[in-house]
Amino acid sequence: MRVTTPRLTHHLLKFREAGEPVLFVHGNVSSSAFWRDTLQAVPEPYLPLAVDLRGFGRSDAAPVDATRGLRDFSDDLAELAAHLDLGPLHLVGWSMGGGIVLQLLRDHPELVRSLTLVNPVSPYGYGGTEGPDGRLTHADGTGSGAGAANPDFVARLQAGDISEEAATSPKSVFRASYVAHPVPDEDFYVASMLTTHVGEHNYPGEAVTSDRWPGVAPGKSGVLNALAPTHFRLDDLHELDARPPILWIRGADDVIVSDHSLMDLANLGAMGVVPGSPGTPAQPMVTQTRAVLERYGNYREEVLADCGHSPHLEHPAEFRRLLLDHLGAAR
Template sequence: MELMPGVRASHVDTDRIRMHVLEAGPDDGVPVVLVHGNLSTGRFYEHLMTRFGDRYRVIAPDMRSFGQSDPAPLDATRGLSDWADDIDALLRALGVSAPPHLVGWSTAGAAIVRYAAAHRAASLTFLDPVSPYGYGAVHRDGRPAFDDFAGSGAGGANPEFVRRLAEGDDSDESPFSPRTVMRTTYWSADFRLPRDREDVLVAEILRTVIGDDGYPGDGAESSNWPGFGPGTRGILNALSPKYCRWDDVVDLDPKPPVLWTHGTNDLVVADGSMLEFGTLGQAGLVPGWPGDDLFPPQPMITQIRDVLERYAAAGGLVRTEMFDGSGHGPHVDADVRWLAVYLDFLAGAS
């Protein structure tokens, strides 16, 4: 499927893995790295890349086991540090020496903090990021519901969705097909991509590496409700609060300016997301829920706000923009406004 005019693609051999990368803008431009989230690729940013002007070198890689990059295993016990290290390796291979402006969508919100903790970043933009305490099974302050972090990790994946993903299902015949899941959870309910563009992005989702080292990851049983906990491999385990935290962003020194953008109708990262087991249990959809005191719905938006308020109190610059009516991807379903906000932020941060 052809790229949009002005966007170029290459495979880059790094000292870690071989990565597929989209780029736009001059090679000597200010580096902006757009990092996709779970079940997506760099092409989810493609429509924006030529609209940055001639000041910025815009780089959108496919992360390991997604898109056309190497199907390298993900060590979940490192959280998203494998992704952070891959970004560093890519920038070195591309000859980028200036601190990059980093955008992290969803899962990648944790990855860009891990990068900034090890290397200097010019700015951090959180685009509907995973909570700073990981995904699922924690109280507001990040304490786990159970010591083994039961209720988080690969065991929470819907088996019908995983089956259809593995089989390359590009139909919309089921609520669990990748196309339907993208329509209903990535964007706002009243937004629909043009069919040809939707086809491109569904094809990108179907490039996901399925299995213990990719999506969803290896399973682990638990004696605690709901009967599973995080394994040690693959993307959903890497998002478990057992391994994934970025509340240490508060300790960064120096502190890059931060932009947080979020869709108000996000169903994935929300206070009371129906993809999280505290919410599912409270709603009676998973029997045996131990109750609010032990396993409350995760207040993800509140957690993000809490941590970024601490970042600001510690001297960091934080700008927040909520996108009314947008879903999990306001850079797509509100792309004109999102890009305007981001370019205005970049102008002040560069």
């Protein structure tokens, strides 16, 4: 299903025509296809919908203004919800999508009935911060941004590489980072990754260098720059007058969003993988999320053992049970 609003043309995945709306939002380097099996399993009276974000899947590859943080994405969703007259809806956000639905809550709380966060990005962005309060390591966000992306992975993504020999191929990255163990339909999800629009205005974005270690800083355009802590920061959610319930589901073995993430340059420096570290500590991503949600108050955390970055793929039955219980309690 394609829906055109003044901002862009969206692609939506759905398997039902009516019901109480539940909007699923995917993460970085993926698409709505990652929600396919979940949508098919969500029963009535819900209307499950999954949207391709700008620059992913079959939605328009509109540019991302990174200086707005994740607001280009969240504003797209707010306009889409209004266009489809969805009213207050349940939001489910995975990884970067978790940050997007939190931004939507921050800017449009009247649109939100409940939130489910699935291995969400820290409310203090990705890279470049320290401690549970998300303080910047450097004022300009050094340590985050598009320059942190592995250039060989970006090149293979753009080339549509479906091989598995190189550690930087999309298939190898899926196996090593997206999931802790093999899952069915692996090639289907890798094909979804390959729909990512690559460039300075989408993924990964404009690469900017820094004179300080690790040599990268946020630019002004593109996805990874939008996730930089100088552009994306949500530490005032507890000030909202209305605070709908939040369910936070995460895999215990996540290597992407973790207090010791294998994609955080500071952590890789501490491990000796990226040389020259001056001792910059790893970003405690999970601890930061918990600190923000503790202040928010109306939340519950569920940790799935033997699970990586994608609980909805790795433990689908348990994920759906937690989600449906949460939706039912919020009705």
